[in-house]
Amino acid sequence: MTQRLMLACTLALALVACKKETKVEADKDPMTAPAADPKMAPPATPPAADPATPPPATPPAAGGATSDNSDPVKVVEQIFAAASSGKADALAGLCDPAGTGDGDVKDVCGSKPGSPKWDEFVKYFSKGKVAGAPKVEGDSAAVAILFGPNGTKKETMNLKKIDGKWYLAGF
Template sequence: MKKNHILIIGLLLITISCGKNKKEIENEKAQIEIQQKVIAEKKEQERIHLEKIEVGKSILKTHFSNELERLKKVLQEQERKLTEIYEFQFGRANSTKEKQLNEQNIRIGQIQSYISRIEKEISLTNLRETFDFQDSPKGVINYLFESAKNNDFEKLRHLCDPYGENDGDSRGICFVAMQPSEMQNQFVESFKKGRIMSEPKIENDRAEVEIAYGPNSDKLEKINLVKRMDKWYIVSI
């Protein structure tokens, strides 16, 4: 029995000696509190980020809706002109009338097509995607050049600042997929031979990249980017 008591006491002493002292427990507690604070701050950043994205969506929808309203008025005016051409009877050869009707129908078709593309963009404003090439300013700009080379504009809509702080020129680039074919061709000619002229100037969450662009890659321009939650976006040109 005495031996058993001695064994139990020995085991207790070993357990106590192997346990954590007060300082270690306090350090662990402090580390846990730090981790919890970091997690809470990250969640708050994500909440604010998502709120600002919603504001950006609203700004974009308003912009598209205003453009849609303008184009619908233009369409009505062009349809009225078509009716006038069709009804006008005096002092004009049939061949001239047919030519005018064809030209006016083409014009109306182009406006209708543009309206459809804007309506599509409005339906896509809730869709947000990010890509690996957005991990750096150079990645975004190089993708811009690749899009022009390949005539592939679909991902460009995701490169505009999701908070809606873009200028008109950068918005025109991001949404070139909905533009008339002449504008798309102009985009291709401007950027398919584009190149980055120097290392990006990065300060906090802002970056400036100087590029050469144009048919002969002999024009200089600066593109400004902004970082949102570790991804880079075009904000102005």
Template sequence: MKTFICSLFILASVFTACNGGGSGSGDGQATPAGVANMIFDAAKSGDYSKLKGLCDASLEPDGDSKKVCEVSDGDEELKKMFKEYFSKGKVVGEATIEGDNAKVNILFGPEGTKEETFNMKKKDGKWYLMSF
């Protein structure tokens, strides 16, 4: 599954500009589940402006995570794929937090049935997407 999603994001990345990340804002990053829900809410609403702040380049997120955070700057194809894969997403259960690291189990995909785990890291009181 990771290979499939990675392939989709790599394909889409040919058409997008690189972004170094940034700092996030808002209460959504106060919890790992909040970050996951910000991703799903952006896909549902089409308001991708908050995604950029969900990655911090200094934490070195993986390529898939960077692509999620770059959707607001991406082309229409990337936005379409993002919406298709994350608009039916939801958090499953409680986040597992160990120190400044967290795992959030999710369901996502076109039907909202594919299992995955968002890995996150806490920095300066905010949670950031690292990998999935």
């Protein structure tokens, strides 16, 4: 009887060892490996943002348009585009949402058809254009422009970079 018991134990141990070896081989073969428990899977991490990618556009203003605050020149050009097209939806997004900026830029950002200053805004900015490369120093930029009724008056638009986006600061 002890021989039978020994034989049974040996067979049992051999069977257990055989199952372990088969499981290791199955884990190596993706076609036969058991499905992973989703509760045990490590949490997915989103890919890191590409530092060369410009920040997203400012959320839609009241009219539904978005402003492009990725570059000082683009911010200024949107002023001229709004004045010449009559579509002022993006203007509100050109000023810092925290309310910084001088009174002139606040007037620009608050301009919309039907407002008391709209006609003056159109008169002074519809023929405007950027007059040279921007001068960027850290989080500040200066963009030379031509504006006025004839588009010949020289001025400099000053901008500030806040949280990766450019906003009008003064002129």
